[in-house]
Amino acid sequence: MPMDSHTMTVDHMQEAGHPALKPYFDDLAQQRDASTFGMWVFLLTEIMFFGGMFCAYLIFRNLYHDAFVAASNTLDVVLGTINTAVLICSSLTMAMAVWSAHMGRRLMIVVFLIATVLLGLVFLSIKGVEYKEKWDSHHVPGLNFSTDAFTHPEKSQGEGELGHPALPSDVAQHTVIYFGLYFCLTGMHALHMIIGIGILCFLIRFAWDGHYTADHYTMIENFGLYWHFVDIIWIFLFPLLYLISRHR
Amino acid sequence: MQSADTFKLFPDSASTISGYVDVHFMFLCAITAFFSLLVACLVVYFGIKFRAEVHPVAKQIHGSIPLEITWTAIPMAISVLIFAWGAILYMRIYTPPTNAMDIYVVGKQWMWKAEHPGGQREINTLHVPIGRPVRLTLVSQDVMHSFSIPAFRIKREALPGRYTTVWFEATETGMFHLYCSQYCGTNHASMLGRVVTMSPDEYQKWLATDAGDSLAAGGEKLFQSMGCNSCHRGDSGARGPNLAGLYGTMVNFNSGPSVIADDAYLRESILQPNAKIVNGFQPLMPTFQGQLSEENLIQLIEYIKSLKDTAHQTQTIHNQQQFPPVLQGGNSASQLPETKKKP
């Protein structure tokens, strides 16, 4: 049973006066452990949160495969791939920021965090371009949705370069579900990125002020977990939305 | 019988299934009562027998593995029994016999519309003969409703956009309640009516009083007016497959697994014709979604069902064997047309 019970050691007695130690923790190790574990539990809820949408996606992709293929082909794989790469780069800079914090290098933390923010912004901008394209081709459910591009591909320009035949209207109408889920999934993901970037700005400020020391950088470490998690979500969204339904 | 009493303890039983459900219910009540009383008696008995005044010092007992095993195993065993029993009952209620007569029920906010094959229509009432299995095919025009006849011990959700089925065989003549039991908005509590069960003779008489166009006849008219016959001409050169004798057979598609042509399939074929393309055909058929009401659909389906297999020699693969019913939770037609059974 001694899975994780704590014993008093001389070591942490000396830390008792550490400015970052909260009064209700015994020592910094316990505090750090607790918050990292807390972060993981939070990510657990995030898995289930996105999981609900993944579940809906799974069901409808199997029910309305043809519609999903047609709709998925309107996405730009090149942009999607670039965005995936951008996000992976931002994960790298984030991991490096955590490592710098671990090494106690203030300036490096700041540099890497700023790099992360920038890459995040690049991702969002590209996403914005894609959304704009969806808006222009009337693929936004509820706002300007139309299935014309699928039922009459010859009329719409810029699209159909993959040369897909016209969809019968009863099949085409189900593309709304694809786009509905597309916007829910990528929108939720983007929202997480925006929140993340907001927090990053604070972290940069704190890091610049020298808040984080080699023995206390839990904030950065936990934020890193969050950022990587958002990356992982995208790693699944990318194939699900862009790749797996390209062929009938 | 529907009665003016203000109090009763036992519902009417008026179908062949009632007895089975009642026995199961009584058994479950007995089990529930037994365990509840057992627990209640034990806690009260211990509470009095060992009350502090007479039993000031507790005897510390840490537990007992044999006891734990016993009181896990017994409820387990009872559970398995109830599960099996309940499962059998469920299949009984949701698997219509092959010789059942069809009645269609459409739910909408806030009324039930019943359609008999002979074309008789009723609202919030359902006339049925006793001694004859009746299969109800339910669908909703708007939200979810639920069709409940307590005296028959049956209940089935009416879903928008999808058929569900349930069946019964009435045993008593009389009038019984019929409710909508799924909450469906403002007048949910008024979406009720009655079931009138009658002897077969009376039923025939009742049918005769209200004979209009049969559903199939109505369907035939629609088949012409909607232009179905321009493609489903029945000959081999037609753009669409021959529909005669289609019902109840296995249909193969260009891709994906084959299915049995039941009511649900016919419905889908009309509303989403291109979801599955019949082997050897092109996705030419336009969707009729929005152009046909639920009643129209029922008429068309009845008409297609009524088309006998005369010159059906097409690409649709025929399997002359009896197919076992499809169990989409009973949501689909699951029997062969009666004609198939007669030699």
Next chain:
Amino acid sequence: MSSITQPLPQQEKAFRWKMPEESYLTDGYSLKSWLLTTDHKRIAMLYLISISFAFLIGGIFAMLIRLELLTPAGDLFESDTYNQLFSAHGIIMVFFFLVPSIPATMGNFLVPLMVGARDLAFPKINLLSWYLYVFGFAFMITALVLGGVDTGWTFTVPLSTSYVNTHVILAAMAIFIAGFSSIFTGLNFIVTIHRMRAPGMTWTRLPLFLWSNYATALIMVLGTPVVAITLLLVILERTFHIGVFDPAYGGDPLLFQHMFWFYSHPAVYIMILPGMGVVSEIIPCFSRKRPFGYTMIAYSSLMIAMFSFLVWEHHMFIMGVSTYSALIFSFVSFLVAIPSAIKVWNWTATMYKGSIHWDTPMIYAIGFIGLFTIGGMTGVMLASLGMDISLTETYFIVAHFHYVMVGGMLLAYLGGLHFWWPKMTGRMYPEAPAKLSAILTFVGFNLTFFPQFVLGWLGMPRRYHSYPPEFQVLNVLSTAGASVLAVSFILPAVYLLWSLKYGAIAGPNPWGAAGLEWTVQSPPLTHDFVETPVVTTEAYDYENIPEPAYASR
């Protein structure tokens, strides 16, 4: 566990405890010191006040429902009003009262005290959780004030997405927000129980209350996000017609049912496990006995949490799901009943050869066992596929879940409230009226809800604002019972408030109960423990805990 405390005075009758001069209650009196507190005990009190308010509102709606059902005709309210009443009743009672009831009040108060920590792992998040609750509740109240919501607490689609024009979005937002409050509570519990146990507080020494709250927290963390996203999709469906739930666009209403019940079935165990934990504390204490089968009770909580995620489809048996999956889910529904059965037997066996004290908490606990068993066994009846066809969507369901939620959880909540009242406030509640109200609750409850079993069996559908006359007598009985029930809930509200000022001073351990929370003064200090406690004895070491002579008996 008690070994580290000051020895309890086994004293002459004349002994009187004094109210401690310093405690978490005296640590600042300003409104700010309450609203910005991060002290888990103060947050617990904030929660206690807010959920009492929610219960009051939900209860008033319940009384109005019962009043309408006094006569067969729908004469008191419009049908729309009635629909709004039961929707608001269900939503408020479930999401704003019963889900937070024990975890957010007693749980928040006791988890750190029981593990021997000075606070929860994330006190600020704990406060945030309360604010989210209040914020969510404000949304709900706004929805009600603006004209209500009439979807039932289950938000059935496509009714909620395309047909009703009431404030579905506000109500869904309310639940969405309150959901995060519940997630944060769960997160805090999990981390605290894993990471902040005092030296010597091994898993096998963990009080059963913590085991069950731990299991609850798991469900909160794993299940709540799913209902959050489901309701979000309902909102989006309603505003943007994204098509997932609405058959008019090709969506599937059953998918909504799947996703909703994926949370809401586990949620019913959020609404019972903490109560089971309370009962597991009360019964040993008032039997002066170690719980029979400690490990079985502890592990059965985890089993319930685990299995609760595998049974949701039993709410959909008649809705046209596949027979194969119905078979699986029915079978697992029986399995999930087994751990509950194990608990019931072990509690009963704990009383065997105990030294039973019939104090108020014990009366509630015993009431819990009896009523929960009836409620649970009727749940088992519903898990039977064939039986469910007849009973689903009738008053039988209403009776079933009130037996488990009111007869079970609410009784446990009240029992726990009485049990820990001295710890929370430093004062005893008055015993005589408390006993009276406990007995009244029991009687009123059965009178209210037992007739509903019969009504359901007769086929009376739920959510009906008028009904055929043959159901009248049973409905009148039920309404009569509800009035008794109302009195029995008003009573504690009165005497508990009274006791805040006039109650006898309790002292640290008026019951002679085991557990670290009883080793500190009542009410406890802001940081709970003066020094980190070290646990050296097994849990529930009642053999070695002296019984105080001066408790209210």
Next chain:
Amino acid sequence: MAAHVHHAPNPKTYLLVWLFLIIMTGVTAAVAYIDMPGPLNAIVALVIAVIKALAVALIFMHLWVSSRLTKLTAIAGMFFLGIMLTLVSIDYISRSWIAPSIFTYFRH
């Protein structure tokens, strides 16, 4: 300090993982243009996604060097998500299955 921090990966590992992820991204995008039979496209893409996610979780998120409890938490997430996806799918997949005769045996 908590011992496991010392095992935290170093920049070299990070770079390698990053390279691997970028390459995998390219591969999965390229492979998507090939029309493979049946569900193979989906399977390949998802297997690659799982591998990538594992790399991020294990190395970038330090899961590899984390405590058993943390690993358990991550697994629990996957497990319960898996339960949701499988059990919901079972309903949809088996709705149109043809009943084995045992189902109708008890009917009368």
